[in-house]
Amino acid sequence: MKNAIEVRKLCKNYKGFQLKDVDIILPKGMIMGFIGENGAGKTTTIKAMLNIIHTDGGEVKIFGMNVKENEKKIKEDIGVVLDDSFLSEYFNVIDVNQFMKHMYNNWDEELYFKYVDRFQLDKKKKVKEYSSGMKMKLKIAVALSHHPKLLILDEPTSGLDPVARNEILDIFQDFIQDEEHSIFVSSHITSDLEHIADYITFINDGKIVFTETRDKLLETYGIVKCSEEDFKKIDKKDFIKYKKNRYEYEILIDNKVEFQKKYHVEIIDKPTIENIMLIYIKGEK
Secondary structure: OOEEEEEEEEEEEEOOEEEEEEEEEEEOOOEEEEEOOOOOOHHHHHHHHOOOOOOOEEEEEEOOEEOOOOHHHHHOOEEEEOOOOOOOOOOOHHHHHHHHHOOOOOOOHHHHHHHHHHOOOOOOOOHHHOOHHHHHHHHHHHHHOOOOOEEEEEOOOOOOOHHHHHHHHHHHHHHOOOOOOEEEEEOOOHHHHHHHOOEEEEEEOOEEEEEEEHHHHHHOOEEEEEOHHHHOOOOHHHOOEEEEOOOOEEEEEOOHHHHHHHHOOOOOEOOOHHHHHHHHHHOEO
């Protein structure tokens, strides 16, 4: 099995929104960051992957198996964090442990309580009394405590302070060290993905814009800032998109070396993933 996740031509139609022929391949042993604006289709894609919603076309395979035909077997080996928690607000962490014992054959009570202690989760408080950050830590503890092979995570660092976020990111990196485990993570905190992701997949308006390695995005992409006069000298085929600001143009390119040779530009800014996403969404061609 080379790929942890294979999504082919996935479609889902809602009134006013469509997922359109979504293709995603996550190789085993890798972390893929999934980015896009709110409403772009990230959560819909994840729910379709997990067979939580009915789809209108396409196929999802996890561990090489069709998710609709092998859902129970596949979900034994997946750790999931979604915005919608399936845990009762009236549970405490001890109740959660009792409940999860009946959900997963591989549930590891000792590991679960190690995470509970590590995250300093109050054992007496009910879930509804937790802060949003504490609730997220509990969901992550649950996702990790049945020895999954794959994590599918929707905004797992949302609501966490920077120290807690770094701790969670370290846990995710440890999780994939044996190259047998994989992570698919949707996040609007793109700086987190710059630290941990091997691949970045960008979705906009229900369509995949690109899947690239993180290294290519950060090392070969660039942003050129120039005057209108200089912008008019640049061939359209040599940039992806541009954004006109009050005093200058921002141009997104995907080959810094070739661009520099051709146009003798002295300064090309190194972009962040957020920069790239914003120019793709707001920019013009």
